[in-house]
Amino acid sequence: MLNWVEIVIRSFTFLIALFLLTKWLGKKQLAELSFFEYVTGITIGSIAAEVTMGLERHIMHGLIAMSIWTLFPIIMGLISLKNKKIRDFVEGKATIVIKDGKILEDNLKKERYTIDELLEQLRSKDVFQVSDVEFAVIEPNGDVSILLKKENRPLTAKDIQLNQPSVKEPQTVIMDGLILDEPLSTAGLNRGWLNEELEKLEVTVDNVFLGQIDSYGQLTVDLYDDKINVPSPKEKPLLLASLKKCQADLELFSIQTESEKAKQLYNKNSQKLNRLLSKLTPLLNDN
Amino acid sequence: MTIASNVKQCMVTLKSAKETLSKLAQKSRDEQAKRTFHESMIEVEEIISDLQKRIGQLEFEEPQYKGN
Known part of the structure; x- marks a missing residue:
């Protein structure tokens, strides 16, 4: 067979094989690649490249090697799904580096993280002062996750005890x-x-x-x-405004009327509307 | 303008508010919001019926303005 025909055949074979194998490896990939998975990914690619161009190698050998390199991470993944200990071993554990606002130097050393690197990571999270941090860990993928001290966290609706209605996805x-x-x-x-x-x-x-x-x-x-x-959309603001208007109207009527009974009726309903308004305002105020 | 027509106007506004509330109750996908809208609608309905009674009395007292 001509060499170039052989290369065409090999290229397509490995393209398809690579595509199927990566599909099989699943979605987890890229986003939260552990170092092990990262390396196996590169190796699978290298094998494909090597066998495509190295005509002295047999196609089947390449395919076998690739399937083993794919299969192993998948099996490891399945086992670690079931077992926490193996999971910790395979995927690594987070290391605490700041606790109660204090840097844990020993753990930092264990991860071979210099203080400069830690500061850099904190700065990338908009934290410039270590004393602002309550708790920080180095995740297995090398990222630093931080929990700010309560007073440094952004204000949320819960903090000011504002009752916000829950909202479904658009x-x-x-x-x-x-x-x-x-x-x-x-x-x-x-x-x-x-x-x-x-x-x-x-x-x-x-x-x-x-x-x-x-x-x-x-x-x-x-x-x-x-x-x-x-x-x-004007539906909600209009509704809120008209309810407010009616509430004011009812209050006005209760002042204007001379009949005692009517006064009570207006008063009662204006209060009712008032309660309604306080209940509806968070829903109707455009968020 | 009389009190009766003012009250009537207020009632009409409430009626349209009730319609909007019922529409919102139907369209909202959040259960909590749906319930709040529905309850509010019922309460508005009660206010409307109270006002209707009062309008009846007012029209009885000032029959010349009936139907305005």
């Missing part, structure tokens, strides 16, 4: 001018409703590049024609 219902039925039904809505909403916004489906529905069933769109201004 659904993308229009893409490139086409309606996507599946997310639409996930949101519990249908095409009829969508067409109605689009009519309210005075746009056609063809002109919509992207349309999303938020947790409250409000539609927001991005148009191909960026010169057209689409109004933002």
Whole structure:
């Protein structure tokens, strides 16, 4: 056989084999590669390259070697799924380097991390002062994870005891001018409703590049024609405003009326509306 | 303008608010929000029926403004 034909055949064989093997290795790869997995990945690639070009080597030998190099990490992965001890051994354990705001020099030495490297890692996380850190660990993949002291952490809604309603993920219902039925039904809505909403916004489906529905069933769109201004959803602010107005009206009526009974009725309902408002405001305030 | 027509206007606003609440209750995907909207809708309904009673009384007292 001609040499170049042989190389073409080998290239395609190993391309396909590599593709299938990496698929089989799974998604975990890249993101959280342990050093071992990283090295096996490179080795598999090298074997493929070596056998593709080295015509004196047999194709089957290459394939066998590649499958073993793939199989081993997979089996190790399966075993470590089941067993914590083996998992710690294979994937490594996190090492604590800062505890109670104090640097643990011994652990740092164990990981062969210099203080400069630690500072660099902290700086990359926007921490410039070690005393701001409550707790820090070096993860098995070499990253440093930090927990700031409470007073240095960003303020959250929980910190100021603000009751925030939970929000579901938005659904993308229009893409490139086409309606996507599946997310639409996930949101519990249908095409009829969508067409109605689009009519309210005075746009056609063809002109919509992207349309999303938020947790409250409000539609927001991005148009191909960026010169057209689409109004933002007004349903919730309008509702909040009209409820506030009614509450004020009822209070006014209760002052104006002379009948004692009517006064009570107005008062009672205005208070009721007040309670309602405090309950609804977090939901209706646009977040 | 009379009190009766003012109260009526307030009631109409509440009615449309009730509609919006019921729409939101149907469309919201979060259970908690759904429930809050639904409960609010029922309470608004109670307020509306109270106001309706009051409108009845007012129209009885000032019949010349009936239907305004």
